Amino acid sequence: MDAQLSQLDHRLETLPEAVALAELVERREDVQTASGRAMTEMADLSREQRKADADVEQVKSRRQRNQDRLDGGLVSDPKQLQAMQQETQKLERRISDLEDAELEVMERLEQAQADKERLAAGLATLDVQVSEHASARDDATGQISRQRFQAVAERELLVADIPADLLRLYDRLRAQLGGVAVGALHQKRCEGCRLDVGGAELARIAAAPSDEVLRCEECDRILVRTHESGL
DSSP: OHHHHHHHHHHHHTOHHHHHHHHHHHHHHHHHHHHHHHHHHHHHHHHHHHHHHHHHHHHHHHHHHHHHHHHTTOOOOHHHHHHHHHHHHHHHHHHHHHHHHHHHHHHHHHHHHHHHHHHHHHHHHHHHHHHHHHHHHHHHHHHHHHHHHHHHHHHHHHHTTSOHHHHHHHHHHHHHTTTOOEEEEETTEETTTTEEOOHHHHHHHHHSOTTSOEEOTTTOOEEEEOTTSOO
16 A cells, blocks of 8 residues: 555656646746847847937938038038038948948847747747646646545555554654565565575464564565465
8 A cells, every 4th residue: 555655656746747847837938038038139129220210310311411502502612512522422321331230230120020929929839838738737636646545545444453563663664665664475585675585484484373473584574475475
């Protein structure tokens, strides 16, 4: 009965449903972190795009002022006229450079937006999977818990018929020997330590009263005689 309880406890600790759920939760945390980075990048790129837009508009505005003065004949001095024309050409090149940079920022922003949407879709899928695996884990845990409750109840019924001193010995040996206090004597071998029992000890066991508590000489476990003990 205690072996069954140990097995049930082990199953609770190593439920495949719980392991799968833990892996999904970890994966979701990674995706959530990546989504946060994508949102931060989008915010940074949005500010960068606004600045790029403002820079382009500022240079265009200055170029337009120069062009208006040139078209309006407001500049008559040849040197000043030449300088303004040269500045206008520089402004044209500056606008081209700024627009190229602005286009690059826009492309990066579009990619960040696509990444954010992809990660958001991944999170939605993972949320569904986490919910499904959590339900599966809870169902499996509930089933094992019910089995364990029944096993505990059966153990209590059995314990009621065991002498107190034998029960204390049993519990002490379980604590000392990795949870296994009893070994069946099978074909002259202790199933607790898997070692053969010597001939003299077998003779003593064969002659012992049926109610005597026998112990393995090698592992100290309680020996249980069966019809296959080989006595």
